[in-house]
Amino acid sequence: MFEGMRRNAKIVIYIVAFVFIAMMALGGITSIFNPKPYVGKIAGTKIHYSEYSQYLKNAYAARVQQNPEEEIDDKVAKEINDQTWNQLVDEILINKEIKRYRIKATDEDIIKRLQDPYDDIKAIPDFQTDSLFDYQKYNEVLLQNENFAAWYEMRIRTALPRELLFEEIKSEVQVSETEVEEDYFMKNNKADAKIIFFDPKKIKEFEVTDEEVEQYYEDNKEEFKLPPACKYKFVKMVIQPSDADNNLKKAKIDSLYKKVTSGEDFAAVAQEFSEGPSAPKGGDLGYFTRGRMVGEFEDVAFATNVGGISEPVLTQFGWHIITVIDKRKTESGEDEIRAAHILLKVEASDETKENIEIKAADLYEKAMEKGLEKAAEDFVYQVEETREFAEDANYIGGIGREESLIKFAFKNKIGKVAEVIKLQNGDFILAEISSKIGEHFQEFEEAKNKIKRDLENGKKLSIVTLKAEEFVEKFESKNYLSEASKEGWEIVEGEGITTDKFIPKIRKVEELNKAILEMKEKEFTELIKDENGVYLAYVEKREKPDMEKFEVEKEELMAEAQTTAENEHLNEWYKELKENAEIEDNRSAFF
Template identity: 30%
Template sequence: MLDIMRENASGWIVKILFAIIIIVFVFAFGMSGLDTSNDPVLATVNDRIITRAEFEDAFQRAAEGLRKANPNVTSAQLQDPQFKQLVLNELINSRLLLEEAERLGISASDEEVFAAITRQSIFWNAEDKFDRNIYQAALRSIRMTPAQFEANFRNEYIAGKVKDMVRSTGNATEEQTRELYNWVGEEVTIDYIETSPRQFVDAIDVTDEEIRQFYTENESRFMVPEQASIRYLTFTPKALATYQEVTDEEIKAYYDANADNLVQREEVNARHILVMTKDSDTESVQKEARNKIDRIYKKAKAGEDFAELAKTYSEGPSASNGGALGWFGRGAMVPEFEEAAFATPKGEVSEPIKTQFGWHIIYVDDRKDPESKSLEYVKDQIAQAIAEEKAAEVISDMLDQSMDRLVSGMDLEAIADELGLLAVTSRPMPESSLPQAFGMTPEAAQVIMAIPAGEAHQTPLAIDGGYMLLEKVEDIPAAPMELDQVKQVIINAITTEKATEKAKAAADEILAKLSSPEGAKELADRIKTSEQFSRQGVVPGLGRNVKLAKAVFDSDGTTWLSESYVMPSGSIIVAKLHERIAAPEEMWEQQKDTWIEQASRNYQTEALTAFMTDLRKEANIVIARPDLLN
C-alpha cells in the first residue's frame, strides 16, 4: 500500500487514499452481512474467498464516500483499475489480518464491540453521547443493517488488535530518535566554482546539416496535433446581451439603486518572494525555510532590487516575472497574505509572513484607494449588467427555438439568420485548447473532436454560463511543422546543448586543476562559499540538486567532489564541503518529545507495512476474475 502511495504521490489517488481506507474498513470490512453463497468468486486468500458481490459492494461504498469527500472526482477516475485494485487490496488485507487473529487466538466480545461502536463520534449527539437514533440513521444512509455493520465492525476491531500488537514493536528510543534528529537537522555549506553555458554561447556555430538532423531526429517534438474548426451559436447572458435594448432610464435607476456598491475598490499592485513549505514538513525543513526568508528579507530591506531577488530566490510560479502579482483586491489572496499586502505602504517590504504555501515577503509597487464612481464612468458597465440580466431571461426560449430548427435539418447559419443571432466560425484548435477557449469540460472537447466534419451535434453542450450549439466545419489531421517554422527553436536548442557541453568541459578542467596546489591557488579568487543548506539539496542562490547534496553530506571535506553538477539555472559547478553545522542542541531539548512521537509513528508504520508484506508473501492469493478490475 505504501508503495502505491509513493508511486502516485502527485496524482489524484493519493489525495483520497485515506478516505478509501476508512470507507473500506468501516463500511465494507469483510462484508460478512452479504449473502454471497451463490456469487462468483473474485479472489481467494488461502481458504477464504472474496466474492464479486462483496467487492462490488465495497467498491460502490468507497466510490460514494469519495464523491462526498471530493465532488471533483470523475467517473473515469473511479473506474481506474488502480482505484479498484486499492479496494481489492484492502479486502485481501482484511482476510489476512483475520486469519492471523485466529492463529493468535485474538477475538472480541459483544461487549467490547458495542463499547467500541459507542466511542465513534459520528454516532454522538450534541451532548457528545452515543445516540441510537443517529446510529440507525447513519446505517440507513449507507444501506446497511445494524447486524451487517456490527459484524463488519467486529472484524475491523479484531484486525485493529492485530495491527496494534504489531505497531507496539515499533516504538523509538530516545537514542534512536536523537540519531535521526542529528541526521535530519545537520546542514552544510560548500565552496564552489560556477561555470555558465552563457559564457560560451557567442562562440557556438550551428550548421544547416545539424539543424536538419535535429529536426529529423526530433520530429515528434514539432508535431501540430489534430485540430478542428467549428461553427457555433452561444447561449449565455454575455453572448446574448448584445441583442438586448437598454434605456438611459434603466441605467439611471440601476445606478441609484446600487450606488453604494459602485465604488473603486481598494487594490494593491504587489510582488512577492515565496519560500515553500508544507505543514507536514519536518521542523528542520520549516526552520530552514524561515531562515532563508529572513536572509532574503534583510537583502530586500537593505535596498537590493526586489524583482531580481525574486528571480533568484523565489520558489513560486511568479519568480520568472520578478515575483509580480499585478493588481488585486481584497478576497483574491489567502487572508494572511492579504492582510500583510494591504498593511504595507507603497514602496516598502512587508515582514516575513506565513501562509499555507510557505513563507512570503511582499513588496508593494502601487496602491489604489477606494472611491465612488460617477454615473458617466460606470454607464457602460451598468448597461452590460442590465443587458445580461435581460439575456438570462430569454436563454431558454432562444435555445428551444434553435433546437427546434436544428432538429428539422437547418444548419447553424440559417438558424442564426432566422433568429437574428450570429454564428461564429472558430479558428482551428486542438482538443486541449477547447476547454479553455469555451469553458467546457475535457469530456465535451472529446465529443467535439469525434463529430464528423460537416455534421452538427444534435444536443446542446454545457459551457461556462450556458450552452452552445455547434457543427464541425473542418478536421485537420496531425502533421509536423515546417522546418522554417521551428528553425530558430532548433538553433536555440543546439546552441544550449553545445554551450552546456563546453561549460561541462570547462568545469572538468577546473576540477582537474584543483587537484594540485598550484591550480588551486590560481583559481582561489573564483571560489565562492554558499549559505547553509539541508539534505533536501536546496542550495541558496543555486537551486536544488539532490545528487550534489548527497555527495556533499557523504564527503569528509578533504577534497573536491569527483564530478561537476548541473544546477536548475543551467550553470555547472564543482564543489567541496566547506563546513558542517550540527542540528541545534536547544531545539532538540524543546522538541524532543515531538520527535520521539513522530519517529515512533514512522517505525510503527514501517513495522506494520513489513508485517503485511510478509503475510502477503506467505499467503496463497489468487485473483480469479482480473477482468473485473479493468
C-alpha cells in the same frame, strides 16, 4: 416552534433547490438537443436524469443550509455539479470493490465501532466534560435515546464496509525496519556547502544557424512524431448584457444620480444601492493616484472638484457616480485624490441568458441539418478553429477543459456536431469535428523555435563545461572559491543539504547532493554536470545521523512510516481504480 421553523426552512430550501435544478436542466436545453437518455455511465452503471437530479437537489440544499448568504452563480453551480458527480463516481466504484472483495460488516464489527465512536461524534459538546470526550455521557445517550442509537447504527452499517475495504487495501503494504532506517539516515545525513555554479546563461558568444536547426529536425524526425489528433470548428456564444440590460441599469443609475444631486447623503445611497465592494464604507475608495483606476473612471474622477458629484460614467465594471472627498499632492508631487462611488454592474439578465440558450439550441438544429459553417452564416456567428489535440489531452486550445468534447472527437467522424456545451463562465460552445489525423510529424515551422532554443542551450552547456574543466586545471583547489568570484561565477550557499533537498538557485540535482554527502569536511567534489549547468562544491560542515537516537525513536518512526505508506498505497489504488474504470459523462447535455 423551533421544529416548525426547521420544517419550513427545509421546505424553502428544497423548493429553491427544485427551481435551481430545473434552471440547470433548461441550461442544458435537454428536450431540444435530444441527448442520450442517461446523464452518465460509471463502470457499467447508468445514471438516469431523475436520479442525478435528486442527487443535485440534495447537494444544493446542503450548500444552502451551510452557506445561506452565498450567491449561487454559474461558477458555484458547476462546482456543486462536479462535486456531486465525483462523489457518485466514488460511491459506485467503491461499492463495486466492496462486492468484489466480498466485504461485509458483522455485528461484532459494528459493536466495536459503537465502542470507539467517530471523531465528529466525540466532538459533540453533549458528549464532553471539560472539552474532553466523556465515554459515560456518550454511552448514556446511546442507551437512552433510541433515535440517536438507530441513526448512529445505520451510519456505521453504511460506512463500515468502506472502512473495512480500505483496511484491506492498506494491509497490502508493509514497511520494513531497514526501509525506515535508510529513510532516517537519508534525512539526517546533512552538509553545508559552498557551490560554484558554472551557469550556461552567462555564455553570450555562440551561434546557432538556420541550417543547424533544419539538420537537427531531419536527423531526429522521430523526436517530432505526434499521436493521432483532432480539431474542432466551433462557435462561442458569449453571455453578455443586452442593450435592454444596459438601459435598465442606466435608468437606475440616473435615478440614483437625481437622489445624490438633490441633497440625499451620498454615503447612505452608496451603502443601500452600490454593488461594489466599497458599498459598506459608503463607496469610499480611499486615496489613489493616476494609473490606479481604469481610464474612464480616472479621467472623470480627477476632473471632478472636491465635493462635486460626476454624471454617471460607464466602465468595464458598470455604471459609476463619483464624488471627490479630497485632493492633495504625494511626497513625490503626484496628484492624489480621495473619492467614493456608487457602482451598478451591467450584467446579463436571466431573460438575456435564456435568449442566448435558445439561440444556441436553434444554431444546434441548423448545424445538424447543414453543417456548422453554413448554420453560423445564417445566424451571423463567427466560426473559429481549435488547435490540434490528442486523445490524452486535458485541454482544447480555444475552448478549454472539456473532457466530453475530447472523447466525442475521437469516437466520431469528421463533420459530426457535438451537443452544445455550457462552459463554467456560462458561455455556450457548439463544435463540429473539422479534422482528424493519424500519427504524424510536427511541422518544421512549428518545431523550429524549440529546436533552436534547445540547440542554443546545448551549445552554451558545452562551452560552460569546457570553461569549468579549464578552471579546475588552471587553479589549485584551495583557491577555487576566490578565483571563481574573480571570474564572475556565482557561489551558492547550501545549508542542511540532504539527499532530496532543493538547493536555492540550483534546485534539486541528485548527483550533486549525493557527491556532497560522500565528502568529508573541507573537501571539494568533482565537477558535477546536469542540463542546467556545471557545479563544483566545497563541503564546509558535515552532520552524520545519530543512529542511537534512531534506536530510541524506532517504534514511533516505524508507525509513522507505516501510516504514510498505507495512505500513499490507498491513494494510488484509488487513482488506478478510477483511471481503469469506464466513465461516460454526459452531464453537459443536461445541466
